[in-house]
Amino acid sequence: MNAAATTHTNCLRCGRTLRNPTPDGYGPKCRTKVRKAAVDLADYKAHQVTSARELIEDGAIIPLRSVVFIAVSTDGTETYRTAPTACTCKAGLKGSRCYHQLAARMLLAA
Numbered sequence: 001m002n003a004a005a006t007t008h009t010n011c012l013r014c015g016r017t018l019r020n021p022t023p024d025g026y027g028p029k030c031r032t033k034v035r036k037a038a039v040d041l042a043d044y045k046a047h048q049v050t051s052a053r054e055l056i057e058d059g060a061i062i063p064l065r066s067v068v069f070i071a072v073s074t075d076g077t078e079t080y081r082t083a084p085t086a087c088t089c090k091a092g093l094k095g096s097r098c099y100h101q102l103a104a105r106m107l108l109a110a
C-alpha cells in the first residue's frame with residue numbers, strides 16, 4: 001500500500017472535514033501554517049530542508065499517533081516510522097538526523 005496515495009477526507013492537522021479532499025490531507029489554512037512553520041533548521045543541510053518540504057507537500061508523511069508519523073521513501077516502496085528525534089530509515093537507525101525527522105518536526109511545529 002502506498003500511504004502517499006491515500007485521499008484524506010479530514011484535515012490531518014485540525015481534523016475538520018475537507019470540502020475537497022486533498023492529496024496532502026490539509027485544509028488550505030492548515031497547509032499554509034504547516035509550510036510556514038518555524039523550525040530550528042541549524043542542524044540540517046539545505047538539501048535536507050528541501051527534501052523535508054517536498055515530503056510534506058507530496059503528502060508522503062502522515063500522522064500515525066501523537067508525535068509518530070509514517071514517511072514514504074522516495075521511490076514509494078518503503079515506509080518508515082518517524083518521530084522528531086528518531087526514524088526507522090537507514091540513516092535514522094544509525095542515529096543520523098534524516099529529513100524525515102525534520103519533516104516530522106515541521107509538522108509538529110505547525
Ligand SMILES: [Zn+2]
Binds near residue numbers: 011012013016030
Ligand atoms: Zn485543518
Ligand SMILES: [Zn+2]
Binds near residue numbers: 091
Ligand atoms: Zn528517516
